[in-house]
Each structure stands twice: as C-alpha cells, then as structure tokens.
Amino acid sequence: MPIGPVLETPRLILRPPQAEDFDGFCALAADPEAARFIGGVQPRESVWRALCTITGAWTIRGFSMFSVIEKETGQWIGRLGPWQPEGWPGTEVGWGLVKSAWGRGYAVEGASAAMDYAVDVLGWQDIIHCIEAENAPSIRVAERLGSRKLRTVPAPPPFKDVVWDIYGQSAEDWRARRGG
Template identity: 90%
Template sequence: MPGGPLLETPRLILRPPQAEDFEGFCALAADPEAARFIGGVQPPETVWRALCTIAGAWTISGCSMFSVIEKETGQWIGRLGPWHPHGWPGTEVGWGLLKSAWGRGYASEGASAAMDYAVDILGWQEIIHCIEAENVPSIRVAQRLGSRKLRAVPAPAPFKDIVWDIYGQSADDWRARRRG
C-alpha cells in the first residue's frame, strides 16, 4: 500500500491515513471528550496539518499512526499505531478513537496488531504508551495489553505543562504475552 502497510484484525483494517479520512479526523478533534488527551479540540486547519504530519511520518520515518476502519461498516473510527516523532520519550503505540467506538475493544484489538508490527517489522525493543494520569480508559487499555507504569515524564513541546505517565513493556515481554 502506498505510504505504508495494511494490517487486518478480525474487526478492523489498519492502513495509512488518506485524504478521505480528513472528515473523521475532524470529527475526532471536534469532540471535547474524545480529543481531551490527544491535543484538545482543534479547528479543521490544524487537523489538516496533523493529518499530513501523520501521513508524512510514514515516508520520513517508516512508521506512524494508522487510520482505523471498522470492517463491518467501512467507517473511519480513529487513528492508532506506532509513533516516534523527534524528541518523543520512546517508541510509542498510541490510540485515539471516536466516542462511538469506545467500549467495544477496538483500541486493544488495533493496538495489539500495531504492537505486533512494531516488534516484528520495525524491530522495536520497547513499546510505550504516553498517558495522562486522568485518562483512566487509556490506562485500562494499556494494562489489558500487558503494559505497566514505568515512569513519569514531562511531555515534549508543544505539549506545555503536561506530565505523562509512561506505560510500557519490552518486546520480549510482548512476545511472551502473545505466545501465552
């Protein structure tokens, strides 16, 4: 697939973002609750730049967030995947889904596939998740994935005055969990 791989899970298709995903990205960024821990509410002009950044990271660094497509409906429901921009506190698999997709296990399902990709294809030795302490649903997802709190770090620019709890695990721990 141009720009990156296509991954499938039982219920999801994960693919690099495309221009047609812009409306979904805008819906995610317009919802105060869904956008709270992923940069906050943003106007379409800012969302366009973020979409282009995510899509361009596939070319520049060989990894980035996937668009998450629900197989049953063909609808864009969020973005998740391997993320490691310059200055980031580690090799992250992160997620952000529309509220309509919450509580259905999609974040865990998609993140599991992205973590397989990060370990097996990208060769990452550690996977982290940058989560604010108040983001209890994401902490639960991280824990379902077998990650544990490793440390707290100040978020890099432009995320002023935010401290992230870093959840994560080694590639060996992830492989052992997958086998088990």
C-alpha cells in the same frame, strides 16, 4: 502508491491515512471528550496539519499511525499505531478513537496488531504508551495490553504543562504475552 502496509484484525482494517479520512480526523478533534487527551479540540486547519504530520511520518520515519476502519461498516473510527516524533520519550504505540467506538475492545484489538507490527517488522525492543494520569480508559487499555507504569515525564514541546505517565513493556514481554 501505498505509503505503508495494511493490517487486518478480525474487526478492523489498519491502513495509512488517506485524504478521505480528513473528515473523520476532524470529527475526532472536534469532540471535547474524545480529543481531551490527544491535544484537545482543534479547528479543521490544525487537524489538516496533524493529518499531514502523521501521513508524512510514513515517508520520513517509515512508520506512523494507521487510520482505523471498522470492517463491518467501512467507517473511519480513529487513528492508532507506532509513533515517535522528534523528542518523544520512546517508541510509542498510541490510540485515539471516536466515542462511538469506545467500549468495544477496538483500542486493544488495533493496538495489539500495531504492537505486533512494531516488534516483528520495525524491530522495536520496547513499546511505550504516553498517558495522562486522569485518562483512566487509556490506562485500562495499556494494562489489558500487558503494559505497566514505568515512569512519569513531562511531554515534549509543544505540549506545555502536560505530564505523562509512561506505560510500556519490552518486545520480549510482548512476545511472551502473545505466545510467540
């Protein structure tokens, strides 16, 4: 039984994570550059717990990040979508993609679909993106989505010594931007 919806964009399928996504999650977490701003390199055991957390949030919260599947190849290329663990600074749409998917517009394409879902289905009034100041590529993605820097906050536990710039926009601004 599916635990959440499947969203499609011209080039991507966004669906709740499945067991067969584990190796993709591990590859993302094993790459120092790709994992730098999403918790750093993690061993398989920690990735398993993270995958179960993301998947379990679908049951607990009714939403969570999607696995991102490239339509052309059927390959798992990352995870993105709505995210709000306990203590989070707001209703976030976040992203993390494997390096082979960088520079192709997938983060903006997938995050746009996830933002539509967050506003239209989940009823979110605001969407944020938690981004470290050194993460220039994610800042560019946020700006391409129409988000702007709102504030700076310390990340909640267990992210010791991490500070995020919070980018974001209102649902009203997002609807106006997409023309609906």
